[in-house]
Amino acid sequence: MKAEKIRRKSEILPAKGRLGILLPGLAGAVSTTFIAGVEAVRRGMALPIGSLTQMGTIRLGKRTENQVPKIKDFIPLPDLDALVFGGWDIFDDNLYEACLKAEVLEKTLVEELKDFLTTIKPYAAVFKQEFVHNLEGKHIKKETSYLDLIEALKADIEDFKQKNQLDRCVVVWCGSTEAYLPIKEVHQSLEKFEEGLRRNDPNISPSMLYAYAALSMGVPFVNGAPNLTVDIPAMIELAEKYEVPIAGKDFKTGQTLLKTIIAPGIKARLLGLKGWFSTNILGNRDGLVLDDEASYKTKRISKLSVLDYILQPHVYPELYGDVYHKVCINYYPPRGDNKEAWDCIDIFGWLGYEMQIKVNFLCRDSILAAPVVLDLALFIDFAKRAGLYGVQEWLSFYFKSPMCKEELYPEHDLFIQLMKLKNTLRFLMEEEQITHLGIDYYME
Ligand SMILES: NC(=O)c1ccc[n+]([C@@H]2O[C@H](COP(=O)([O-])OP(=O)(O)OC[C@H]3O[C@@H](n4cnc5c(N)ncnc54)[C@H](O)[C@@H]3O)[C@@H](O)[C@H]2O)c1
Numbered sequence: 001m002k003a004e005k006i007r008r009k010s011e012i013l014p015a016k017g018r019l020g021i022l023l024p025g026l027a028g029a030v031s032t033t034f035i036a037g038v039e040a041v042r043r044g045m046a047l048p049i050g051s052l053t054q055m056g057t058i059r060l061g062k063r064t065e066n067q068v069p070k071i072k073d074f075i076p077l078p079d080l081d082a083l084v085f086g087g088w089d090i091f092d093d094n095l096y097e098a099c100l101k102a103e104v105l106e107k108t109l110v111e112e113l114k115d116f117l118t119t120i121k122p123y124a125a126v127f128k129q130e131f132v133h134n135l136e137g138k139h140i141k142k143e144t145s146y147l148d149l150i151e152a153l154k155a156d157i158e159d160f161k162q163k164n165q166l167d168r169c170v171v172v173w174c175g176s177t178e179a180y181l182p183i184k185e186v187h188q189s190l191e192k193f194e195e196g197l198r199r200n201d202p203n204i205s206p207s208m209l210y211a212y213a214a215l216s217m218g219v220p221f222v223n224g225a226p227n228l229t230v231d232i233p234a235m236i237e238l239a240e241k242y243e244v245p246i247a248g249k250d251f252k253t254g255q256t257l258l259k260t261i262i263a264p265g266i267k268a269r270l271l272g273l274k275g276w277f278s279t280n281i282l283g284n285r286d287g288l289v290l291d292d293e294a295s296y297k298t299k300r301i302s303k304l305s306v307l308d309y310i311l312q313p314h315v316y317p318e319l320y321g322d323v324y325h326k327v328c329i330n331y332y333p334p335r336g337d338n339k340e341a342w343d344c345i346d347i348f349g350w351l352g353y354e355m356q357i358k359v360n361f362l363c364r365d366s367i368l369a370a371p372v373v374l375d376l377a378l379f380i381d382f383a384k385r386a387g388l389y390g391v392q393e394w395l396s397f398y399f400k401s402p403m404c405k406e407e408l409y410p411e412h413d414l415f416i417q418l419m420k421l422k423n424t425l426r427f428l429m430e431e432e433q434i435t436h437l438g439i440d441y442y443m444e
Pocket of ligand 1: 024029
């Protein structure tokens with residue numbers, strides 16, 4: 001993150017006008033659940049449960065001062081009424097049709113929102129089958145060269161801004177997980193990447209073209225999937241060049257969310273860990289995409305990285321030096337978006353005595369992801385107005401594989417991530433950091 005041009009407190013640009021939220025993957029389960037959900041909240045039909053920006057609070061000052069404003073009242077954020085939605089998809093369904101197909105929300109709710117949802121239609125996508133083997137769509141841009149595709153994406157962003165009279169825009173990738181792609185030479189610098197664009201290098205994925213288009217227009221970009229996208233030196237350089245914030249990657253929602261809640265607890269009490277077996281079944285379109293080994297590999301790597309960083313086996317070799325961690329994802333259509341996850345955790349305690357923890361989480365993937373999209377869109381826009389640019393590590397709270405500065409290791413512990421996020425807000429608003437020391441109360 002670059003903070004040389006940081007603006008604090010009253011210098012932070014106001015959240016005036018309308019904010020456009022553009023989602024690649026607009027017709028997918030997460031996007032539709034997010035947009036329909038925001039509209040339901042705007043109409044007073046539901047509460048934005050799970051959203052820190054809407055329902056979360058932040059303590060200021062001492063515990064005795066009782067100052068706990070809502071985050072949305074503490075920092076300048078736009079009202080939900082100021083949000084406008086758009087995006088791209090390889091299917092041309094309007095959001096009403098897409099919501100019905102996703103089968104996440106109750107039909108009665110979708111019908112009630114029909115007038116609003118039918119007005120939102122995706123732009124044609126930039127898509128390459130090599131990166132998502134199990135999907136075939138027809139709503140795809142005709143241009144073939146990367147440079148032309150980028151120009152077409154920029155024209156969409158401009159069109160969206162003009163038509164909706166937007167003040168600002170952000171992009172949140174809610175598209176399918178792309179096939180596994182390791183970092184190659186072409187990703188190593190902006191110069192090499194731009195050279196790669198000119199010769200349509202096969203190591204540049206569609207999500208990278210979206211990110212390139214957005215960043216070079218000064219539009220912040222968030223990556224909700226595990227594909228590299230902005231997590232390469234070239235994109236970080238681009239973001240810094242145009243002074244745009246970026247964040248990623250892979251929304252932390254179901255099984256991994258629980259893992260980053262439970263693992264820090266086990267470590268805090270110095271209980272040992274022998275193995276952690278995680279398996280889950282899901283039957284939505286995301287599950288279908290992950291049923292292909294190439295996309296599955298990208299996701300599996302993202303899900304596996306979590307434990308090592310939290311448990312620090314190099315610091316605690318007796319406790320975590322020999323952990324068997326396995327993650328399986330199984331496509332099972334009958335469950336649709338209602339994923340079921342099982343975790344079998346083999347721990348040991350005093351004198352090495354063994355114990356087991358079993359977790360069976362019957363979750364709803366998109367219900368957990370929707371508030372994360374909302375918070376990220378609002379926070380990344382806030383970051384830009386506060387003059388922050390490059391990688392936004394303080395948003396790690398929302399990601400399975402949080403991006404951070406090269407020399408640092410990512411922070412996965414959910415509670416440290418939340419403290420980091422809130423302290424960043426306190427810092428930007430020139431409030432005192434909260435360390436939870438508390439001894440001062442006993443010294444007066
Ligand atoms: N739901 C969760 O809890 C969760 C958690 C972490 C990450 N994610 C990730 O978020 C993404 C969305 O999840 P979902 O459940 O909505 O999946 P989904 O399959 O329902 O939606 C993805 C959409 O992206 C579209 N798409 C694919 N390639 C595209 C491209 N190049 N341009 C534009 N659109 C494209 C697909 O047509 C589809 O409509 C996935 O990558 C998923 O892995 C979801």
